[in-house]
Amino acid sequence: MSIEKILAISGKPGLYELKVQTRTGFVAESLIDGKKITVGLRNNVSLLTEISVYTYNEEVRLAEVFRAIAEKEDNGPAISHKEDNAKLEEYFREVLPEYDEDRVYVSDIKKIVNWYNLLQSKGLVSKETPAETATEAEAPEVTEAAEAKTEE
Structure with a gap:
């Protein structure tokens, strides 16, 4: 699930993807219609995470x-x-x-x-958990590193 850069902006409908950070706020793109907006620091913004x-x-x-x-x-x-x-x-x-x-x-x-x-x-949610995927992928590397240390 990749919702790390998805925002809810108070007073604006729908959700937005964080695109670029500026010195006065940031630029976000609407997931509904793809329009880009500038959001100032005064807006109430929440990351979904x-x-x-x-x-x-x-x-x-x-x-x-x-x-x-x-x-x-x-x-x-x-x-x-x-x-x-x-x-x-x-x-x-x-x-x-x-x-x-x-x-x-x-x-x-x-x-x-x-x-x-x-x-x-938009294909941004699924029933798979990212933690399970990451642990399965990292597990063999961790095991190999641990075995290398034990052999020394």
């Missing part, structure tokens, strides 16, 4: 929620964010059963589902 969802036990990273939706939908699109509130809450409970219903509002669920569908259409 820094957003978490409240559960009864802990906070779950948004990337993990997206992965859970991708698993449920087999990397396909989720339900529409325009569904009625009860259906959205039921769907989100299937994806993240322990979410804190007092602190996660329907408006948050709508935003998460909408963002997931946008990212899914």
